[in-house]
Amino acid sequence: MKKTTLFQVHERLGAKLIDFAGFMMPVQYSSIIAEHKAVRNSVGVFDVSHMGEVFIRGSKALDFVQYITVNDASKLTPGRVQYSAMCYPDGGIVDDLLVYKVSDEEFMLVVNASNKDKDYNWMKENNKFGVEIADESDEYSLLAVQGPDSQRTVEKLCDKKLEMEYYHFFKARCAGVDMIVSRTGYTGELGYELYFKGDEKVAEKVWTELFEAGKEFDIQPVGLGARDSLRLEMGFCLYGHDIDQTTNPLEAGLGWITKLNKNSDFIAKDVLLKVKAEGLKRKLVAMSSEEKAFPRQGYDITVDSKKVGCVTSGTVSPMLEKPIAMGYVDTEYSREGSQVNFLIRGKEIPAKLVKLPFIKK
Amino acid sequence: MNVPENLKYTKDHEWISVEGNVGTVGITDYAQGELGDVVFVDIDPGIAEVKSGESFGTIEAVKTVSDMYAPCSGKVIELNKKLADEPQVVNSDPYGEGWMVKIEVADPSELDGLLSSEDYKQLIGQAH
Incomplete structure (x- = not known):
């Protein structure tokens, strides 16, 4: 089992640790709901060093x-980030990722930990351009500092002002460490992701200085449990749940990142053009319910006792205090406002198709 | 980890305390810790009877849902109404305010098959 550079910090904090993508990762420190609210209301820090960083040069x-x-x-342009996806030739998704343009001759691709080796091999197999593909995941620690007080927290440590737009990044020195500071995150809040190299000592120094800087905002460590509930409240897809190799980006609601008319060929372009022309058979939709029964991944979605789809992510929204879910339904039932049911332990629980995000910012 | 000595336990992480022929049932401190924030306790309000080893309801936490199994058979005489509005007491006080159901124990000999606090500690890897 792999450990991140902050493993000992998590242990000291009494985190509940689980195996996630081959890493011992903190799923929660105190309570998922409390950690979730800390990110929405002040600031929280996630160790997401398990994520993969692959450089293309x-x-x-x-x-x-x-x-x-x-x-x-x-x-x-250099200093900008883009949300994207890689597809198989049949349109199924290899992974979703962030593309960082460092320079004309260097990109950093940030991929899901659970897919990293698969992604790296996929890139190598499709390297008809003779580029250098370097998996530097093991060298990088990654902390996500998220929440309305994140800027005021990180700025105290940083030798630069953080007046950057969403999905921009720069290199800076924070807590005495060279890092990539990126205005990105998976929570829907103002937030920064800090990529830096170095051993446990370096990582602990950054962590300690962040918590010192965020003390006045009651900064909290946040685990993967709240990371999941935060992203779901925003309707962000999670690979292995809402997207995978059996779903294409168009039905997953990722048409906005699928540039079918870009100026160059890309893997799956022909298939996705055909999918678009023929129309979608199913769509990823957002649903909420007023009942006290919670939809989970794999539960059926029904209309008039007939199965019309399947839940891919579901939980109780800590902010709305009611069930929220995403799932695929047949296109004819995918209209916003439609009534459907979650089939929960044999009972049909009424739900409604709603617009994303679940919580309005 | 709190495992009171005066209770009996199941392998599925329920506890029962018996006074006379009335057994009070809940989930253990270990179970609430594993589940995390409890957001809903779903027990059919019309439930009249439970059977030893059978599910009598479910607990919804943020991340997961889990069945609860009856430690013994018997008539259900009371449900903890407080849980409807304050399910979080299952986390804060699993052996007290977070109790689930009260049962009229049908066959006291069923209780002999349950785990002692020592056995249960062993089960969850907390034995000294």
């Missing part, structure tokens, strides 16, 4: 990224 770096991802990376 060379004169054809852009050509490679354009070919292997569905978004249009030619729109990026």
